[in-house]
Each structure stands twice: as structure tokens, then as C-alpha cells.
Amino acid sequence: xxxxxxxxxxxxxxxxxxxxxxxxxxxxxxxxxxxxxxxxxxxxxxxxxxxxxxxxxxxxxxxxxxxxxxxxxxxxxxxxxxxxxxxxxxxxxxxxxxxxxxxxxxxxxxxxxxxxxxxxxxxxxxxxxxxxxxxxxxxxxxxxxxxxxxxxxxxxxxxxxxxxxxxxxxxxxxxxxxxxxxxxxxxxxxxxxxxxxxxxxxxxxxxxxxxxxxxxxxxxxxxxxxxxxxxxxxxxxxxxxxxxxxxxxxxxxxxxxxxxxxxxxxxxxxxxxxxxxxxxxxxxxxxxxxxxxxxxxxxxxxxxxxxxxxxxxxxxxxxxxxxxxxxxxxxxxxxxxxxxxxxxxxxxxxxxxxxxxxxxxxxxxxxxxxxxxxxxxxxxxxxxxxxxxxxxxxxxxxxxxxxxxxxxxxxxxxxxxxxxxxxxxxxxxxxxxxxxxxxxxxxxxxxxxxxxxxxxxxxxxxxxxxxxxxxxxxxxxxxxxxxxxxxxxxxxxxxxxxxxxxxxxxxxxxxxxxxxxxxxxxxxxxxxxxxxxxxxx
Ligand SMILES: Cc1cc2nc3c(=O)[nH]c(=O)nc-3n(C[C@H](O)[C@H](O)[C@H](O)COP(=O)(O)OP(=O)(O)OC[C@H]3O[C@@H](n4cnc5c(N)ncnc54)[C@H](O)[C@@H]3O)c2cc1C
Numbered sequence: 001x002x003x004x005x006x007x008x009x010x011x012x013x014x015x016x017x018x019x020x021x022x023x024x025x026x027x028x029x030x031x032x033x034x035x036x037x038x039x040x041x042x043x044x045x046x047x048x049x050x051x052x053x054x055x056x057x058x059x060x061x062x063x064x065x066x067x068x069x070x071x072x073x074x075x076x077x078x079x080x081x082x083x084x085x086x087x088x089x090x091x092x093x094x095x096x097x098x099x100x101x102x103x104x105x106x107x108x109x110x111x112x113x114x115x116x117x118x119x120x121x122x123x124x125x126x127x128x129x130x131x132x133x134x135x136x137x138x139x140x141x142x143x144x145x146x147x148x149x150x151x152x153x154x155x156x157x158x159x160x161x162x163x164x165x166x167x168x169x170x171x172x173x174x175x176x177x178x179x180x181x182x183x184x185x186x187x188x189x190x191x192x193x194x195x196x197x198x199x200x201x202x203x204x205x206x207x208x209x210x211x212x213x214x215x216x217x218x219x220x221x222x223x224x225x226x227x228x229x230x231x232x233x234x235x236x237x238x239x240x241x242x243x244x245x246x247x248x249x250x251x252x253x254x255x256x257x258x259x260x261x262x263x264x265x266x267x268x269x270x271x272x273x274x275x276x277x278x279x280x281x282x283x284x285x286x287x288x289x290x291x292x293x294x295x296x297x298x299x300x301x302x303x304x305x306x307x308x309x310x311x312x313x314x315x316x317x318x319x320x321x322x323x324x325x326x327x328x329x330x331x332x333x334x335x336x337x338x339x340x341x342x343x344x345x346x347x348x349x350x351x352x353x354x355x356x357x358x359x360x361x362x363x364x365x366x367x368x369x370x371x372x373x374x375x376x377x378x379x380x381x382x383x384x385x386x387x388x389x390x391x392x393x394x395x396x397x398x399x400x401x402x403x404x405x406x407x408x409x410x411x412x413x414x415x416x417x418x419x420x421x422x423x424x425x426x427x428x429x430x431x432x433x434x435x436x437x438x439x440x441x442x443x444x445x446x447x448x449x450x451x452x453x454x455x456x457x458x459x460x461x462x463x464x465x466x467x468x469x470x471x472x473x474x475x476x477x478x479x480x481x482x483x484x485x486x487x488x489x490x491x492x493x494x495x496x497x498x499x500x501x502x503x504x505x506x507x508x509x510x511x512x513x514x515x516x517x518x519x520x521x522x523x524x525x526x527x528x529x530x531x532x533x534x535x536x537x
Contacts, residue, residue, distance in 0.1 A: 024224035029059035032230030034383035040185035051194030055175035061338025067166035085130035095407035135165035152263030172481035254291030
């Protein structure tokens with residue numbers, strides 16, 4: 001499969017209307033994408049619909065870590081950590097272009113938690129739980145060795161630091177890779193397609209769903225023997241009304257700051273001075289990605305943005321760990337917020353199947369299977385559990401091949417890209433994202449090799465790949481999730497938004513008013529994510 005475009009989407013909407021599916025998966029976050037991939041790989045006739053763009057929900061707003069969750073060891077959730085580190089190691093092996101090892105420094109200070117010995121024991125256990133890992137083992141650093149590695153870290157009462165490895169990923173691109181692999185395995189996939197209602201037969205059993213093409217605003221019905229509800233924090237909207245909702249949402253925000261200002265060389269796991277929570281400071285190219293917060297959320301789940309209080313909390317963590325940083329709101333390049341789909345209680349009704357302590361699968365009387373909880377890291381094993389249940393309900397004997405199946409483009413030599421005329425930084429970026437053949441197909445396009453924004457490695461050919469091979473349907477899709485300029489450009493790509501929209505218009509056939517609308521929607525999105533600046537507290 002090469003083409004995965006608006007045209008593919010249109011053809012898939014026809015298929016959704018005309019064909020009968022074994023399973024219809026609702027929600028194109030990491031969980032729905034994982035379920036669709038697993039089901040399609042097992043040979044089930046599979047469809048996946050997402051009402052916005054892939055990863056436009058929680059899965060595109062994470063800390064971008066593939067990790068065991070060292071902090072869960074504080075509460076002795078050893079089984080959970082073991083499962084997550086195993087999935088991390090599997091992803092490092094099967095998805096090497098998407099998931100990369102990341103060395104962490106976790107400092108210990110005298111008179112503060114975590115104490116040095118507690119930390120050393122935690123890191124020992126963390127290592128022990130992932131004995132087959134390929135990443136290096138932990139290391140304990142004395143205070144002076146810690147400061148050699150992180151010279152701008154606060155040295156006051158520093159007792160030393162642990163060094164250990166986890167992994168990082170670009171969350172939205174990981175989701176996209178899983179979606180594309182599902183399509184490769186035969187799944188019928190469409191973004192901007194919303195389930196507005198579930199369909200039932202006379203006996204009350206589910207028969208499929210009424211879908212709305214969000215772009216054309218047309219509704220039609222899709223038929224499926226099983227519907228899987230993987231809609232994250234929106235899970236309860238599709239389930240039959242119940243006294244206690246399944247999901248409780250908490251909000252987590254991140255900010256991106258210039259790394260030269262913060263001063264971190266590695267990824268750091270820091271303890272927040274206000275409440276003792278762990279906050280990450282991660283290297284993200286030239287920036288430091290700082291997060292996250294964790295606050296109860298009762299607002300509109302469709303509009304979640306960072307506020308001044310959230311931002312002040314994270315700036316406080318950075319400034320106390322790196323006293324010379326003195327970062328303020330003015331230093332922030334970008335900020336974003338997401339909602340955690342936490343399970344409200346362990347036992348909501350008798351049919352709940354508590355598969356692990358982090359995710360759960362619910363089966364309603366109409367046959368709807370809902371799945372929630374979990375992490376980006378553990379999506380594959382969650383999907384395996386869900387599709388085992390789907391197969392049982394379909395009376396099919398299947399086994400998942402996803403443990404062995406590669407994910408994402410294979411890593412090819414840097415010279416495959418530099419010989420196409422890209423400078424080294426852009427070639428490195430492309431190498432981590434595409435196969436050389438993908439890039440070569442669009443080299444004839446105007447300015448294909450040119451950078452989009454001065455100082456950043458993103459090149460114009462990426463916009464063409466996004467349209468033709470990544471089902472990018474809107475300007476926001478391209479600038480936020482396919483390229484990431486929303487996060488990394490100093491002006492959040494406002495200066496190039498019109499130009500990128502014009503380039504998309506040529507392929508997607510947009511008229512002038514559509515171009516204007518796309519640019520306006522993008523500007524509104526940026527403005528919404530900068531509101532915290534107006535309301536300093
Ligand atoms: C701040 C934060 C940081 C995190 N960091 C990490 C991390 O570093 N590593 C990690 O492993 N995990 C992390 N997590 C956890 C992880 O991100 C989530 O558990 C995971 O992304 C949830 O995925 P999901 O597919 O269930 O939800 P979502 O990604 O929200 O997907 C649900 C999708 O369903 C769609 N949808 C809703 N209703 C409908 C409908 N009617 N029709 C069609 N589509 C619909 C939505 O548009 C949405 O895209 C983090 C979470 C948060 C909040």
C-alpha cells in the first residue's frame with residue numbers, strides 16, 4: 001500500500017456503506033488503532049472510524065514516552081510495571097524507527113523524597129523486571145558525576161542520581177503508523193467519520209453504527225457483527241446510560257521551552273516541590289518538553305487547553321531544579337493539554353472483566369465491547385485482550401501475530417536521503433519517518449527539499465507525503481500531528497500556515513474560501529493554546 005489519502009478515505013467510506021464487517025472499531029487513538037491492527041492482522045473483516053484526525057484525542061497529547069512507569073513502583077504496582085517494560089522492549093525491537101532509547105537522570109537530594117537508597121532499590125527493581133531488555137542497565141552517579149552530566153542541575157544537598165533507560169516516541173506518528181499498518185493488513189479506515197448512534201436489531205443486539213462523514217456532513221449506516229468502543233474519555237457517550245460513568249477524566253498539560261534556557265542535557269525525572277509528584281523534563285530536538293500536571297477535569301472534553309495555573313506549576317518545577325533557568329511564560333514556545341481516561345471504579349457492573357490493573361474491558365447487553373485505561377506503551381497487549389474477546393464472540397479461533405510483526409518504516413542509511421539532495425539535519429529527520437521510496441515519489445514537487453521554517457529541519461516534501469500517504473485532511477492535521485511545527489516553530493508556524501494551506505489546496509482541490517477557512521481554524525487553534533499568557537497568576 002502506498003496511497004493513504006483523501007481518495008483512499010472516500011473509497012473507504014463507500015466500503016463502510018456497502019460491506020459487512022466482523023468488527024467496527026470506534027476511535028482512532030492508540031487504543032482503537034491497536035485493536036484495528038490486531039483484528040485485521042488476524043484476518044477479521046475490520047473497520048476503524050475516527051471522528052477527528054487520528055491521535056487528535058489524548059493519544060496525541062502525551063509525554064511521548066514508551067516507559068514502564070517507574071513511579072508506579074512507589075505504590076508497589078509491580079505487575080503493571082512488568083507488563084509495561086515488556087511492551088516497551090517489544091516496541092524498541094519491532095518499531096525501531098518510531099521508538100528510541102532515552103537515558104534518564106533521576107536526582108536524589110538529602111532531606112527530600114525520594115531518598116537515595118529508596119531510589120536505588122526502585123531502579124534495581126525496574127531493571128530486574130525487564131531482564132531481556134536491549135537498553136543499558138541502571139547506573140548510580142555520585143553528586144559530582146551527576147553534575148558532570150547535568151551541570152546546571154541544582155547542586156544544593158544533591159546526594160547523587162540514578163541513570164536508567166526508557167524510550168521516547170512521537171505519539172501522533174506512532175498512532176498513525178499503527179493505523180497505517182491496520183490498513184496494510186486490510187482494515188477499512190477513515191478519519192473524520194463519527195459514530196453518531198449505535199444500531200440494533202429487534203432483539204436489542206448491536207448490528208453496526210450510524211456514521212457521519214464529518215467533512216461532507218452526510219450520514220449513512222455501517223454493518224458490523226461486533227462494535228468496539230475505544231473512544232477514550234468519550235467512552236460513556238456510546239455506552240447505554242448508567243448511574244456511574246465508566247470514566248473519570250484528569251487533565252495533564254505539557255510545555256515546550258528552549259533547551260538552551262532550561263539547561264538539561266538528558267531526560268530528567270524530577271520531583272515537584274509543591275506536591276512531590278514526578279515531572280519529566282525531556283529533550284525534544286532543541287526544546288525541552290516539560291510535563292505533566294494531573295488535575296481533576298469537569299469541563300468540555302472537546303476543548304482542553306493549558307491554563308495559567310497549570311503552566312506556573314511546571315515552570316516552578318523547572319526553576320527549582322535548574323536555578324539558572326529562570327524561565328517564565330514568555331519563554332514558552334508551545335503548550336498543550338490532554339485528558340487521561342481513568343477508570344472510575346474497579347467494579348462497575350457484574351460483566352466487567354478486569355484484565356489488568358490499568359485497563360479494563362466492558363461488555364454491554366447489546367454486545368458493545370468498550371475498552372479504556374492503559375497507556376500508549378501498553379496498547380498492543382490491550383488490543384490483544386480485546387481481540388481475543390471479539391474472536392470468542394465471533395466464534396473464531398485466532399491468535400495475534402502483533403508480537404512479531406514489525407511496525408513503521410525500516411531504518412535505512414542516511415545516505416539514501418542525503419543523495420536525494422537533503423542537508424544532513426533534514427535527511428536525519430526523514431530517515432526517522434519515511435522509507436526513501438516514499439520521499440522520492442514527491443521530489444518533483446516545487447521546493448521539495450527546502451526547509452519550511454528557518455532553523456527547523458522540516459522540509460516541504462513532508463507536506464506532500466502527509467497528503468498522499470498519511471490521510472492528512474486539514475491544515476491542522478499537517479502542522480500539528482504530521483509535522484509538529486505547531487509545537488516546535490517559535491511562531492507555532494503561523495507565518496507559514498497560509499503557504500502550507502495553498503500547497504494542500506493544489507492536491508486536495510480546495511477553493512479560496514476553503515484555504516482561508518483552514519488558515520483561520522489553525523490560527524484559532526494556536527490562539528486557544530496561548531490563552532494562558534493573558535491570564536497570569
Ligand atoms: C497528559 C498525558 C500524558 C501521557 N503520557 C503518556 C506517556 O508518555 N506514555 C504512555 O504510554 N501513555 C501516556 N499517557 C496515557 C495515554 O496517552 C492514554 O492512555 C492513551 O492515549 C489513551 O488512548 P485512547 O485511544 O483510549 O484515547 P484517545 O487517544 O482519546 O482516542 C479516542 C478517540 O476516539 C475518538 N472518538 C470519540 N468519540 C467518537 C465517536 N463517536 N466516533 C468516532 N470517534 C470518536 C476521539 O476523537 C479520539 O481520537 C498520557 C496521558 C495523558 C493525559
